[in-house]
Amino acid sequence: MLGVxxxxxxELLRGWGRTQPVMANVVELDGTPPSSEIFVRPGTIAxxxxxxYGDAAQIGGGxxxxxxxxxxxxxLAEGVLSAGGGVSLDSIxxxxxxxxxxxxxxxxxxxxxxxxxxxxxxxGKNHHLEGTFSNHVESFELLTPTGxxxxxxxxxxxxxxxxxxxxxxxxxxxxxxxxxxxxESAYMKVETRRLDDLDSLMATMVGSDHKFRYSVAWIDCxxxxxxMGRSVLTRGDHARLADLGGAMAGDPLHYQAKAxxxxxxxxxxxxxxxxxxxxxxxxxxxxxxxxxxGEIQRIPxxxxxxxxxxxxxxxxxxxxxLQYQFVLPDGEEEALRRIMEEIASAQVPSFLAVxxxxxxxxxxxxxxxxxxxxxxxxxxxxxxxxxxLLERLDRQVLEASGRLYLAKDSRAKADTIAAMxxxxxxxxxIKAKVDPDGxxxxxxxxxxxxx
Amino acid sequence: MFDALHTPDNVLVVGGSSEIGLEIAKQLARRGxxxxxxxxxxxxxxxxxxxxxxxVSERAAASVSVIHFDVLAEGATExxxxxxxxxxxxxxxxxxxxxALGNQASDEKDPAAAERILEVNFSxxxxxxxxxxxxxxxxxxxxxxxxxxxxxxRVRRSNFIYGAxxxxxDGFATALADAMxxxxxxxxxxxxxxxxxxxxxxxxxxxxxxxxxxxxxxxLRAADRGKVTVWVPPLMAVVATVYRHLPRVVARxxxx
Numbered sequence: 001m002l003g004v005x006x007x008x009x010x011e012l013l014r015g016w017g018r019t020q021p022v023m024a025n026v027v028e029l030d031g032t033p034p035s036s037e038i039f040v041r042p043g044t045i046a047x048x049x050x051x052x053y054g055d056a057a058q059i060g061g062g063x064x065x066x067x068x069x070x071x072x073x074x075x076l077a078e079g080v081l082s083a084g085g086g087v088s089l090d091s092i093x094x095x096x097x098x099x100x101x102x103x104x105x106x107x108x109x110x111x112x113x114x115x116x117x118x119x120x121x122x123x124g125k126n127h128h129l130e131g132t133f134s135n136h137v138e139s140f141e142l143l144t145p146t147g148x149x150x151x152x153x154x155x156x157x158x159x160x161x162x163x164x165x166x167x168x169x170x171x172x173x174x175x176x177x178x179x180x181x182x183x184e185s186a187y188m189k190v191e192t193r194r195l196d197d198l199d200s201l202m203a204t205m206v207g208s209d210h211k212f213r214y215s216v217a218w219i220d221c222x223x224x225x226x227x228m229g230r231s232v233l234t235r236g237d238h239a240r241l242a243d244l245g246g247a248m249a250g251d252p253l254h255y256q257a258k259a260x261x262x263x264x265x266x267x268x269x270x271x272x273x274x275x276x277x278x279x280x281x282x283x284x285x286x287x288x289x290x291x292x293x294g295e296i297q298r299i300p301x302x303x304x305x306x307x308x309x310x311x312x313x314x315x316x317x318x319x320x321x322l323q324y325q326f327v328l329p330d331g332e333e334e335a336l337r338r339i340m341e342e343i344a345s346a347q348v349p350s351f352l353a354v355x356x357x358x359x360x361x362x363x364x365x366x367x368x369x370x371x372x373x374x375x376x377x378x379x380x381x382x383x384x385x386x387x388x389l390l391e392r393l394d395r396q397v398l399e400a401s402g403r404l405y406l407a408k409d410s411r412a413k414a415d416t417i418a419a420m421x422x423x424x425x426x427x428x429x430i431k432a433k434v435d436p437d438g439x440x441x442x443x444x445x446x447x448x449x450x451x
Numbered sequence: 452m453f454d455a456l457h458t459p460d461n462v463l464v465v466g467g468s469s470e471i472g473l474e475i476a477k478q479l480a481r482r483g484x485x486x487x488x489x490x491x492x493x494x495x496x497x498x499x500x501x502x503x504x505x506x507v508s509e510r511a512a513a514s515v516s517v518i519h520f521d522v523l524a525e526g527a528t529e530x531x532x533x534x535x536x537x538x539x540x541x542x543x544x545x546x547x548x549x550x551a552l553g554n555q556a557s558d559e560k561d562p563a564a565a566e567r568i569l570e571v572n573f574s575x576x577x578x579x580x581x582x583x584x585x586x587x588x589x590x591x592x593x594x595x596x597x598x599x600x601x602x603x604x605r606v607r608r609s610n611f612i613y614g615a616x617x618x619x620x621d622g623f624a625t626a627l628a629d630a631m632x633x634x635x636x637x638x639x640x641x642x643x644x645x646x647x648x649x650x651x652x653x654x655x656x657x658x659x660x661x662x663x664x665x666x667x668x669x670x671l672r673a674a675d676r677g678k679v680t681v682w683v684p685p686l687m688a689v690v691a692t693v694y695r696h697l698p699r700v701v702a703r704x705x706x707x
Contacts, residue, residue: 012635017455019454019455019456019457020452020453020454020455020592021592021635022591022592022635023588023591023592023633023634023635024591042590054455055452059591060452060541060590060591060592060635061589061590061591061592062591318677319675319676319677320455322455322456381455381456381457384672386456387456387458387482387483391483391509410454410455411454411455411456411458412454413483413485414485415511443452446452446540446541447452447454447460
């Protein structure tokens with residue numbers, strides 16, 4: 001008996017966008033206590049690093065389960081890593097890159113837990129070739145109201161693919177085994193290309209993304225007219241020993257990742273306005289080379305540039321921000337263009353818009369990626385124009401058979417999400433088997449009516 | 452739940468036939484709030500309000516229920532909270548728009564009538580607001596909007612019974628905002644000047660008079676920003692602050 005209730009503390013929680021604060025009872029899981037002690041009314045949900053933008057990893061007035069970032073308890077055998085649900089990719093990279101192993105998928109931040117990576121079925125710059133994180137998972141252990149169970153990808157595909165992308169709604173992932181990838185160095189060989197408009201960007205990505213393991217484009221969402229879609233495309237591969245020279249060659253697996261700066265604890269709202277972001281985007285576009293090949297970059301520089309500034313989400317001020325990320329299937333390029341035009345003409349001060357090509361989808365019932373184009377942009381909360389704008393964007397995404405990413409969502413309506421994810425009913429049926437009393441809930445599931 | 456733009460899903464309007472309450476509900480419905488519970492004395496007026504609310508919502512029509520609620524009645528708050536739990540699951544936002552102006556001249560001569568004005572506007576209303584706040588504390592979030600009045604900022608000779616009640620409620624609600632910070636519940640106190648509504652139809656408008664729609668818009672703007680107090684129109688903040696600090700001999704001679 002672990003007496004988890006004794007360790008419970010009340011905490012103000014919110015997502016990375018800092019928009020929907022709620023008080024919840026947080027309890028850190030230690031071992032695998034009886035399910036009856038973990039899952040309580042009005043609801044229980046797991047929380048990893050808190051990097052979901054909205055309300056996915058919280059439940060107001062309910063219980064939020066966290067787990068230790070304990071990489072020391074992980075084991076690597078034949079390229080398969082077994083790690084606890086609370087272990088972060090940050091810790092895994094620090095522990096295993098020096099041994100020559102890299103995570104199969106990393107998103108734009110390394111502050112993601114293994115449990116969160118599966119629950120949100122995260123993708124990275126290699127999705128066009130290698131799919132999502134869950135594609136590389138062999139099995140995981142799931143704590144549910146009906147008990148703890150091992151879920152094998154082959155043995156229990158229903159529960160596996162309900163949990164992969166299931167936003168934590170089937171239980172708490174306490175451990176997972178997934179394939180790591182061998183690397184010769186802790187460096188990346190990078191190609192950087194500046195593109196003047198959306199057409200040339202898309203043509204380049206369609207034409208040659210397959211030649212690079214990793215690819216992503218950064219778009220200036222304020223640019224309009226002929227410059228719409230002007231962007232910097234960075235693509236790369238893990239550097240091989242032969243690519244390195246000098247000191248790097250002497251210590252090819254030297255890996256160090258830490259924040260070099262920190263956003264002040266309190267910043268006023270309105271620092272990011274159309275003028276300041278336009279200036280930033282202009283400078284950032286101008287400083288990019290038209291074409292640079294064979295540049296050697298460190299892993300954090302290539303994959304996790306924003307992690308260099310801890311608490312960067314605070315620069316959006318007290319009202320926070322949201323991230324709008326959607327995917328449109330191949331063939332809907334015109335819809336993508338219309339949506340980008342709408343965003344550009346609304347002049348929402350968004351920097352850091354990211355365009356990426358997705359490869360094949362996986363069987364995850366709520367998994368987000370599907371073949372096509374995904375665009376993600378950060379938008380500060382504040383302008384009343386957002387009410388109408390985001391609704392219009394939702395409609396256009398839906399009409400183009402696209403969908404929104406639940407890990408980023410903080411404002412879509414239940415009917416919109418139900419139309420985008422027609423397999424919600426299958427998820428509900430599988431969830432009902434492991435959670436017959438409906439004890440697993442999050443603010444996101446309540447907001448979207450996912451039961 | 453609230454979304455990232457601070458639009459609530461479920462809204463309770465106490466004083467469900469209030470024009471300002473209705474305007475706030477309509478503007479929320481336009482933004483996407485989906486469930487409303489109107490609580491008030493006149494079922495007929497609330498049903499009319501319910502139709503208006505469900506008509507303005509752009510997407511699938513908002514669902515609006517009504518429940519009889521008289522703040523003076525025994526056990527009214529308990530039944531209100533029970534209904535809210537059944538209809539709304541969570542009370543994301545509660546708009547407190549209960550109020551009665553009374554008739555100063557005759558109420559001065561009738562202490563029982565004066566007592567009723569004090570109860571409706573303050574002494575019976577405040578415990579009801581407290582009960583809602585505690586319910587929200589249990590759910591870990593929520594936002595209470597209390598309609599106060601400039602009449603409560605400095606109580607005036609011309610309507611001191613109503614004014615004193617509003618002063619009490621204003622002080623109660625603003626301090627409640629501080630008290631609720633650790634529980635994740637927010638309180639916004641709205642201080643409109645003269646609002647042209649049916650409650651004031653028999654009076655001639657005072658300077659800086661405003662409309663229910665403007666009060667609603669400013670209220671939601673302030674609530675979105677998490678502000679504790681908001682004046683409508685904003686200039687009223689300056690006027691009321693000056694007036695509050697006038698020497699009594701001067702204030703007594705200000706003709707409104």
